[in-house]
Amino acid sequence: MAIEVRIPTILRNYTDGAKSVEGSGATLDELLADLEARHGGLRGRLVDDAGLRRFVNVYLNDEDVRFLGGLQTPVSDGDTVTVLPAVAGGSGAWAAAGRGPAA
């Protein structure tokens, strides 16, 4: 088993159009590094020096990782990670605007 990562339309140019890809790692950070090996450029769209980019949301089994452990959130086989751009009413802007746990 692996970890399924769902990719939004806007980032599918990094995955040859695939809606979801698989990867492995013990944390979200390791998972993204693993994906980068096969899908070069993807990680840079999600992460910058400060952590998760402001207008990107990442969910582990539908739960916002900003409220879990950010990039250090533990992940395991069978989990589903969903990447979403923070759109209108979306929560990237909420996370950026609020005082919630930072990634």
Next chain:
Amino acid sequence: MRYDSLLDSVGRTPLVGLPRLSPSRDVRLWAKLEDRNPTGSVKDRAAFFMVEQAEKDGLLAPGCMILEPTSGNTGISLAMVAKLRGYRMTCVMPENTSSERRQLLEMFGAQIISSPAAGGSNEAVRVARQLAAEHPDWVMLYQYGNEANARAHYETTGPELLADLPGITHFVAGLGTTGTLMGVGRFLREHRPGVQIVAAEPRYGELVYGLRNIDEGFVPELYDASVLSTRFSVASTDALRRTRELLAAEGIFAGISSGGALHAALAMAGKAVAAGQQADIALVIADGGWKYLSTGAYGGTLSEAEARLEGQLWA
């Protein structure tokens, strides 16, 4: 129970156990049936408090026009309160909300102004602000930033929950104006240290969000992330599936956002089971399913219903 008038009967809704959906005797789910309010949704609480506060502040005089951006429930609640208190009402709502909502609003005498579907509630807010600027005599109560919205839940929903479920460990509700989560969340945090406040946010398909610029995100002024413990993003398919489970397992005919709350509640329940912890998880049934029948959410297979729901707002 006897009340002097309909408005006096807002709140004091039942909290019912969900024995078939609860994973164990130690991890239990409870549903706060907010559809048992006068117009059938949790929004009656906020509407009543916001109008009362505006009256106290001297903002409303008989015959005044109340203006509100709303995808439905708040508008219906405000239209009812406005009718009983002698005000007029104009709602700005996205054109892709269900026809039942429009019919109800019209029955209560509200005027409806449609905003483009593509922008969802954000666009409705923008249009309403524009109208408010053009009509300085209209009163926009503005549920997204009105402290009386959150206070309604701080003063009523929160205390009701604590009285009915003194051992409450989790509170789960949909995230819209954030009024319910902020008000109940603050109250419970003051009285139940360690309680978890869990938001369930609707995740719409790209048809709703379209190709909007990502930095146009709108955050309600009421929102304070520090009140929340965690936040879930619930896809339409999961919200639909859980809405059907509520009916099939527990006999509760709920609106689709309640399915979203159940989805998040079950995730928290699963974590409690895995950690071997006891949990009493209360979730909000924000409204009944009646207003969503025309969306096709309840008929046919799940994927058929999901296809019909694509492009529609369900919370």
